[in-house]
Amino acid sequence: MVTIADVAKRAGVSKMTVSRVINGSGYISQETRERVEKAIQELDYVPNSLARSLRFKRTRTIGLILTDITNPFFTTLARGVEDAASEHGFSVIFCNTDESAEEESRYVNVLTQKQVDGLLLVPTARTPESITFLENRNLPFVLLDRRVPDFRVDVVRCDSEQGAHDLVYHLLSLGHQRIAALGGSMHITSSTDRIAGYRRALREAGLEHEAHRAVFSSFTIEGGFSAANKALTMQPPPTALFAANNFIAIGAFRALREAGLRVPQDISLVSFDDLPMSVGFDPFLTIIEQPAYEMGHRATQLLLERLSQDGPGEPQDIILPVNLIVRVSSAPPAAG
Amino acid sequence: MVTIADVAKRAGVSKMTVSRVINGSGYISQETRERVEKAIQELDYVPNSLARSLRFKRTRTIGLILTDITNPFFTTLARGVEDAASEHGFSVIFCNTDESAEEESRYVNVLTQKQVDGLLLVPTARTPESITFLENRNLPFVLLDRRVPDFRVDVVRCDSEQGAHDLVYHLLSLGHQRIAALGGSMHITSSTDRIAGYRRALREAGLEHEAHRAVFSSFTIEGGFSAANKALTMQPPPTALFAANNFIAIGAFRALREAGLRVPQDISLVSFDDLPMSVGFDPFLTIIEQPAYEMGHRATQLLLERLSQDGPGEPQDIILPVNLIVRVSSAPPAAG
DNA sequence: CTGTTAGCGCTTTCAA
DNA sequence: TTGAAAGCGCTAACAG
Numbered sequence: 236m237v238t239i240a241d242v243a244k245r246a247g248v249s250k251m252t253v254s255r256v257i258n259g260s261g262y263i264s265q266e267t268r269e270r271v272e273k274a275i276q277e278l279d280y281v282p283n284s285l286a287r288s289l290r291f292k293r294t295r296t297i298g299l300i301l302t303d304i305t306n307p308f309f310t311t312l313a314r315g316v317e318d319a320a321s322e323h324g325f326s327v328i329f330c331n332t333d334e335s336a337e338e339e340s341r342y343v344n345v346l347t348q349k350q351v352d353g354l355l356l357v358p359t360a361r362t363p364e365s366i367t368f369l370e371n372r373n374l375p376f377v378l379l380d381r382r383v384p385d386f387r388v389d390v391v392r393c394d395s396e397q398g399a400h401d402l403v404y405h406l407l408s409l410g411h412q413r414i415a416a417l418g419g420s421m422h423i424t425s426s427t428d429r430i431a432g433y434r435r436a437l438r439e440a441g442l443e444h445e446a447h448r449a450v451f452s453s454f455t456i457e458g459g460f461s462a463a464n465k466a467l468t469m470q471p472p473p474t475a476l477f478a479a480n481n482f483i484a485i486g487a488f489r490a491l492r493e494a495g496l497r498v499p500q501d502i503s504l505v506s507f508d509d510l511p512m513s514v515g516f517d518p519f520l521t522i523i524e525q526p527a528y529e530m531g532h533r534a535t536q537l538l539l540e541r542l543s544q545d546g547p548g549e550p551q552d553i554i555l556p557v558n559l560i561v562r563v564s565s566a567p568p569a570a571g
Numbered sequence: 572m573v574t575i576a577d578v579a580k581r582a583g584v585s586k587m588t589v590s591r592v593i594n595g596s597g598y599i600s601q602e603t604r605e606r607v608e609k610a611i612q613e614l615d616y617v618p619n620s621l622a623r624s625l626r627f628k629r630t631r632t633i634g635l636i637l638t639d640i641t642n643p644f645f646t647t648l649a650r651g652v653e654d655a656a657s658e659h660g661f662s663v664i665f666c667n668t669d670e671s672a673e674e675e676s677r678y679v680n681v682l683t684q685k686q687v688d689g690l691l692l693v694p695t696a697r698t699p700e701s702i703t704f705l706e707n708r709n710l711p712f713v714l715l716d717r718r719v720p721d722f723r724v725d726v727v728r729c730d731s732e733q734g735a736h737d738l739v740y741h742l743l744s745l746g747h748q749r750i751a752a753l754g755g756s757m758h759i760t761s762s763t764d765r766i767a768g769y770r771r772a773l774r775e776a777g778l779e780h781e782a783h784r785a786v787f788s789s790f791t792i793e794g795g796f797s798a799a800n801k802a803l804t805m806q807p808p809p810t811a812l813f814a815a816n817n818f819i820a821i822g823a824f825r826a827l828r829e830a831g832l833r834v835p836q837d838i839s840l841v842s843f844d845d846l847p848m849s850v851g852f853d854p855f856l857t858i859i860e861q862p863a864y865e866m867g868h869r870a871t872q873l874l875l876e877r878l879s880q881d882g883p884g885e886p887q888d889i890i891l892p893v894n895l896i897v898r899v900s901s902a903p904p905a906a907g
Numbered sequence: 908c909t910g911t912t913a914g915c916g917c918t919t920t921c922a923a
Numbered sequence: 924t925t926g927a928a929a930g931c932g933c934t935a936a937c938a939g
Contacts, residue, residue: 236628236916238915238916238917239916239917239918240916240917248925248926249925249926249927250916250917250918250926251918251919251925251926251927252924252925252926254917254918255918255924255925258918260918261924261925262924262925263924263925264924264925267924267925279707279708281680281683281684281708282684282916282917283625283684283686283915283916283917284684284685284686284917285621285624285625285630285685285686285915285916285917286625286915286916286917286918286931287916287917287918288621288917288931289619289621289622289625289915289916289917289918289931289932289933290916290917290918290919290930290931291917291918291931292572292931294621296664296685303650304640304646304649304650304653305646305647305650307643307646307848310640310641310643310646311641313640314639314640314641314667317640317665317666317667318667321666326664326666326681326682326685327664327665328632328662328663328664328665329653329663329664329665330653330657330662331650331653331654344617345662346662347617348617348618348619348620349620349621349632349662350619350620350621371615372615372617481848485848510848511848512643512817512821512846512847512848572932574931574932574933575932575933575934576932576933584909584910585909585910585911586910586932586933586934587909587910587911587934587935588908588909588910590933590934591908591909591934594934596934597908597909598908598909599908599909600908600909603908603909618932618933619931619932619933620933621931621932621933622915622931622932622933622934623932623933623934624915624933625915625916625917625931625932625933626914626915626932626933626934626935627915627933627934628915
């Protein structure tokens with residue numbers, strides 16, 4: 236390995252002078268600078284940022300802890316993070332927790348050891364431990380997509396409550412009165428907020444007594460499948476289903492197909508989150524679209540801001556607006 | 572920051588003893604070990620892996636350079652990489668090049684500075700520079716998804732040639748004779764290999780003279796759109812289109828829709844790569860499915876193997892089999 | 908079983 | 924404008 240000492244020797248200067256050339260700090264004569272640069276070229280020298288970080292106490296690296304990069308929502312978010320980080324010369328280490336709190340703590344620990352400058356975190360259902368850990372270490376972090384109740388920390392998320400409200404309002408305006416909500420975990424705020432929005436829409440329509448049709452499951456295809464099946468057993472049956480995320484919508488769609496129900500003729504189906512790639516083909520599902528890329532980008536910017544400021548700063552709860560896209564999966568209820 | 576020295580002082584031992592406890596190396600009396608562990612607990616000590624890596628000359632971190640994490644094919648691949656890495660206690664730094672060779676060199680450089688132990692790389696059209704750079708530094712790397720001609724290096728990829736052949740053979744068996752191929756860049760082997768497979772299928776069917784219907788563009792929706800439009804101007808027009816990847820298929824589908832052509836009644840459309848999320852809804856497209864997750868997992872295993880062995884080892888070209896899935900977008904050509 | 912010394916590659920003092 | 928010494932946090936090598 237070529238080190239700064241090798242360059243120094245070759246250029247006939249001290250290590251310090253080489254360091255100054257690399258970092259563009261301090262005064263250096265034009266002539267020495269050129270000699271050093273030549274030596275760097277000739278030796279094909281690349282600085283060791285490990286050693287550098289050890290001194291600087293900054294790594295220009297952030298951690299990104301997601302639940303599952305395979306969900307296109309998080310994929311797009313991750314892309315926003317990487318772009319924003321890269322714009323500022325930061326690198327991103329990424330990790331998948333699969334909603335497991337154990338994995339989350341493990342990764343938080345690993346990333347701490349690696350001395351990341353900050354952390355972006357999609358909290359699992361049981362995140363407080365990690366938050367306390369990070370706060371004790373004064374390691375800056377920003378929560379993504381989900382709040383964690385009882386903690387005053389930076390969060391960047393979408394307006395789940397309003398989005399769900401808008402989606403359900405849309406169904407109500409079509410004439411639906413019996414709408415079932417297929418939620419995710421009841422310990423994840425993006426799920427509970429969406430159920431809250433569902434309830435508010437019903438309340439505003441004077442259909443409070445119909446709000447019991449909310450089923451919690453998980454943000455997975457299986458969760459959506461079973462939740463939809465449960466909803467279909469309700470008496471009288473719902474005329475529309477509101478899926479709290481894209482995976483749930485897929486599972487629900489399967490359940491409907493197996494039950495021999497056509498969308499939207501027999502039952503309407505709407506969803507929070509889009510299915511990006513399918514849009515090219517068959518823009519089918521009426522959805523709430525979340526600005527996933529902006530979310531990642533914005534959260535990264537906030538984090539980098541935190542890194543460059545002194546104190547912790549007033550915690551921000553940044554709520555991005557969402558967007559209703561009406562397509563063909565929602566229609567007025569059947570006459571019957 | 573709590574360092575090993577703080578722990579040592581608190582436990583009344585030397586730093587070395589603490590180090591031994593942490594690493595489980597050397598002999599330590601039960602009593603001392605407990606005292607040290609207690610001190611670690613009390614101080615909430617987390618080792619600094621920067622310092623550790625500086626000594627060990629290993630970071631237990633690998634770099635993953637993709638063209639675009641937003642493509643579900645690469646998303647799934649990335650997930651395979653992260654899982655395999657995590658199984659072995661490795662972390663992953665990820666980067667998107669957007670097919671730019673400049674970005675690629677920049678990231679290769681950054682990751683080298685960060686002293687990653689190895690690199691996974693989806694090469695862009697102009698990768699040789701990066702390869703030479705890595706080889707000069709003896710930094711182990713494995714290429715993903717695409718070969719780079721004239722270099723004997725480790726590659727993990729799918730059988731593009733055979734897959735394309737199978738897909739076109741499928742069209743031929745349906746009775747199609749005029750099949751256009753919509754390729755990606757002519758400088759990317761996954762693209763050229765697929766075109767080669769297309770040509771072989773035609774040749775085997777004695778339709779060599781029809782092989783001129785291959786259009787190169789890029790692995791993007793726009794590329795697919797324009798390539799399809801070009802194909803549609805051919806005289807006589809093709810009765811089937813073969814898209815060399817998922818994005819191209821989407822662009823082609825749009826072009827067909829705008830031209831008022833129905834799939835598969837008026838024209839058949841088949842594609843390399845699936846559209847994972849849309850499968851839940853409307854398994855529509857006849858495709859070649861690639862084992863993206865396995866590819867990422869396998870490549871990571873190979874890389875980690877390289878890291879733990881002494882010499883460079885004989886370069887491997889691992890070719891994973893692909894899978895034809897016939898759905899409804901392919902049908903016999905219209906009578907006309 | 909435990910401690911001391913030296914040094915990984917770099918940069919922050921402080922001198923010259 | 925340049926350099927020497929010290930040290931970031933850790934561990935290998937050698938003592939004891």
